[in-house]
Amino acid sequence: MTALSQLFNSHRSIRTYKSTPIPQDLIESVCADAIAGGSSSGNLNSVSLILTRDEAKKKTLFDLHLKQSMVLQAPLLITFCADWHRTREWLKLRGARDNFNNFLGYHVAAFDAMIVAQNVCLGFEAHGLGICYMGTTLHAMPEIAELLELPETVAPVTTIVVGYPDENPNKRDRLPxxxxxxxxxxxxxxxxxxxxxxxxxxxxxxxxxxxxxxxxxxxxxxxxxxxxxxxxxxxxxxxxxxxxxxxxxxxxxxxxxxx
Ligand SMILES: Cc1cc2nc3c(=O)[nH]c(=O)nc-3n(C[C@H](O)[C@H](O)[C@H](O)COP(=O)(O)O)c2cc1C
Incomplete structure (x- = not known):
């Protein structure tokens, strides 16, 4: 079995965490690898990752994520945003035509964001940490966007909680x-x-x-x-x-x- 296939096969979503903080250099190296190792539409890199560790912000996000306990427990939340703000500011500075402020643009950036998100998950799992996606992001986009101060053409598409696991759940099946x-x-x-x-x-x-x-x-x-x-x-x-x-x-x- 290859190392990657071993990593895939040991994946489980983790919903109970120790409070141990995650070293900043580990967060940064996992995110850098994840970004470097994922394809990106047009290599426009239309993604932003927002780290939340502040307790007050976590409490607000806990409420927005339907009070799922791991949001409070995990030391780190990452909100992955489809982000055309940066690109469009660059286009404007260079006097290029504006684009991506449309539904197709949203999809392009959302797919890039999900690719980075899954790579970040694998990166943390490879270091023995656990993750769980928060699908609730899609139900609370406006509130999350306001809390995280997202500008025009930036939308949160998914969130993960990350930390050191305090449980060892069974592997869940998939359809054949x-x-x-x-x-x-x-x-x-x-x-x-x-x-x-x-x-x-x-x-x-x-x-x-x-x-x-x-x-x-x-x-x-x-x-x-x-x-x-x-x-x-x-x-x-x-x-x-x-x-x-x-x-x-x-x-x-x-x-x-x-x-
Ligand atoms: C986009 C997405 C959103 C998810 N949202 C939640 C969530 O809000 N709460 C939760 O407990 N698990 C969430 N999950 C985790 C799934 O429940 C989990 O991946 C699935 O049950 C399979 O279990 P496993 O990851 O342990 O193999 C989400 C997974 C994905 C991919």
Whole structure:
């Protein structure tokens, strides 16, 4: 097994951390490697990473990230931003035409930001630290942008918490490779294939959620009886909240001139 494949296979999201601070030189070397080692659209490097260690800011971010405990516990949060501010200031200084203040620009920078984010995760994991993504960033973009003082054409696309792990969770499964790979053209799954693909997941996923007492309590309280129901219940990915926050995201991107 290669070192990289070993690193991939030892990945787990970490949700309980020691308070030990992360040395600044380690943070900087991981971020430098991550940036150097990731492709970048047009090599425009349209990304900014905002480090949060200040306790008061972490408390505000904790509230914005739906009070997920690791936001307070982990010594470091990194918010990855799609960033055209720097590039556009440079274009302006040189008298070049303006660009990237549009929805396509948003996507280009958001993809670059996710590439850097995943490289940063791998870098920290390679040094024995743990990480967890905070998908809640997408639901609280305007509030996070205000807290972090993001200018026009800068948007937070994801956040990670980073620290020394204080737990050793089991490795989580993924759907079988055959569910991801298509040869030459997209081949929609038959209902039988869907049954096969999700059979193990329905057992393992359900067992995992039922082994976490607060989640089990919610599942029982809400009368949820299957993993599929859980995923679109109001305690997980509620379609009404997705519709509401989609509208909020759209309005935010418009105010930031990214739509
Ligand atoms: C974009 C993204 C957002 C995520 N957001 C959250 C989150 O808000 N809270 C959380 O506990 N885990 C979050 N996760 C972690 C996933 O739950 C986790 O990766 C998945 O369950 C698989 O587990 P593993 O990472 O341990 O293999 C997120 C992962 C990704 C890629």
């Amino acid at each position: 490779l055959g569910a991801f790979l298509h040869d030459e053209r997209y081949r929609p799954n038959t209902p039988e294939e869907i049954e096969d693909t999700y059979r193990d997941r329905e057992v393992k996923g359900w067992e995992r959620y039922m082994s976490i007492p607060p989640i089990k309590a919610v599942i029982e309280r809400e009368g949820i009886t299957s993993l599929a129901d859980f995923y679109t219940s109001k305690v997980k990915y509620d379609p009404e909240i997705f519709a509401r926050d989609s509208a909020k995201l759209e309005a935010f991107l418009r105010t930031k001139k990214l739509l």
